Amino acid sequence: MRPARALIDLQALRHNYRIAREVTGAKALAVIKADAYGHGAVRCAQALEAEADGFAVACIEEALELRAAGIRAPVLLLEGFFEADELSLIIEHDFWCVVHSLWQLEAIEKAALSKPITVWLKLDSGMHRVGLHPADYQAAYQRLLASGKVAKIVLMSHFARADELHCQTCADQVAVFEAARKGLSAEISLRNSPAVLGWPQIPSDWVRPGIMLYGATPFEEANAVASRLQPVMTLESKVISVRELPAGEPIGYGAKFMTSKPMRVGVVAMGYADGYPRQAPSGTPVLVAGQRSQLLGRVSMDMLCVDLTDVPQAGLGSPVELWGKNILASDVAMAAGTIPYQIFCNLHRVPRLYSGPDE
């Protein structure tokens, strides 16, 4: 059997969820959209359900998958509905629904709903992706109330630059939010992972941690709270071939790496078809037989090469950690010019093996 696999540590997931609660004192929706950032939404939801205040996903398809698996906790649709006919399913399954645009508000006003829904009313406080314009926010709130179709409204917004710890934008967005919600007595929700970890002064009744649940830092710089997170996914495989090369020999497609001295090279069963980033350059860290080493040459679809020259204990069959508890996914992501969010979401093909207290 091919040795490539992703180990998912559900105890670490719980540990990270508890940190989000502990450092904010707020209720926390565990963000498990995109199949829990590649970790498996159903398994992650099951591991958290006993203690989570609820979950957040991108769309009704993801929410229905949770209900089909027996998850009864609240599930928020972060983009609300895409078509008004989803409203009947939203009611049937008790989903909570973001309203980010006036067309969604009008659809709720027009719909014949068998019972009232919970709406998270989203403000565009400066990111300019989705959310109502500040000038429309109070009126939208009043229209929802007047519609008689809403059981509860939570006021929310989203940060564009919370991962930049010395940036003024978060404070500016909070000021826009505070002005827009003046006089409204409703719960609020502002903070994603970087704002949970790095912006303790920002108020919240509800926080929306995503990437931190999976144990990866959203920051490029060190952060005390982020350093307490435990990586959840370990992407591992084995060395399937070893060769000794003299100086001056190329390795892999495009001869992007040339040996500058005699080298020992291991081939690992892992490639970009598994989600390992093809952009990762020579020198990207890997762990081979328990020792830090480096990637050599271009990543292929199913294989990649690693340096065994200074890892004498490594050979055929040696275990390799591509990322996990020793090699941080955020470090691999940075080497590859991307973010840990994307490398997790890109996971393909490899079987996921779960461990945790209930396994």
Ligand SMILES: *Cc1c(COP(=O)(O)O)cnc(C)c1O
């Ligand atoms: C994805 C998402 C989150 C979670 O973001 P992280 O940076 O992963 O914590 C929170 N809120 C909204 C609206 C999102 O779309």
